[in-house]
Amino acid sequence: MGGCASAPAEKYETTKEVADLKAQAGAGVICTLFFPDAKLPCRNARQPGGCRRQHCDYAHDATNLTRFLDYLASAKSTLDICVFTITNDDIADVVLDCHRRGVKVRIITDNDQATTTGSDINKFRQAGIPVRQDNTPAHMHHKFAIIDGRLLMNGSFNWTRQAVTSNNENVTVLADVTLIKSFQAQFDKLWAQFK
Numbered sequence: 001m002g003g004c005a006s007a008p009a010e011k012y013e014t015t016k017e018v019a020d021l022k023a024q025a026g027a028g029v030i031c032t033l034f035f036p037d038a039k040l041p042c043r044n045a046r047q048p049g050g051c052r053r054q055h056c057d058y059a060h061d062a063t064n065l066t067r068f069l070d071y072l073a074s075a076k077s078t079l080d081i082c083v084f085t086i087t088n089d090d091i092a093d094v095v096l097d098c099h100r101r102g103v104k105v106r107i108i109t110d111n112d113q114a115t116t117t118g119s120d121i122n123k124f125r126q127a128g129i130p131v132r133q134d135n136t137p138a139h140m141h142h143k144f145a146i147i148d149g150r151l152l153m154n155g156s157f158n159w160t161r162q163a164v165t166s167n168n169e170n171v172t173v174l175a176d177v178t179l180i181k182s183f184q185a186q187f188d189k190l191w192a193q194f195k
């Protein structure tokens, strides 16, 4: 015995580390978002006057993506984003809007993805948002964002169009102080490392 793989599952339940994590779980979970969504959100529906198209194939009611966007858009002072790739224009527009409103946005992403077709990274750079990349053959594969230092969004969800309507993905929105501190420390570490 001795290897992790051969240890009974119950053993992990009793370790202090897991017990501490379990004690925290639930304390600060705001919501969980699961993808795929059936449809992408209608952009017109979110404008004043709403959507006037007779046959619109996009979603007019709230979807998991619109909830995700609402959390992002709630940023008032800071928005730290650490994601593998961003190609979803709905998400990119909210990030750009935060920047225009004076929110201090910082983005860490993967170098291999930043130059692919549809990547929004150049748009962010042109707008003046500071972006840092890992510049290694390995992937910067995180998908999390910290909003105003008080909300954490984390999960498998890639910030792509495909992830919204095709992939099975999850995002958990948390207000857990301990978790946010831990993710903020990791963000700051990578930010310094990738300069």
Ligand SMILES: [Zn+2]
Pocket: 042, 043, 044, 045, 051, 052, 053, 056, 057, 058, 060
């Ligand atoms: Zn519509």
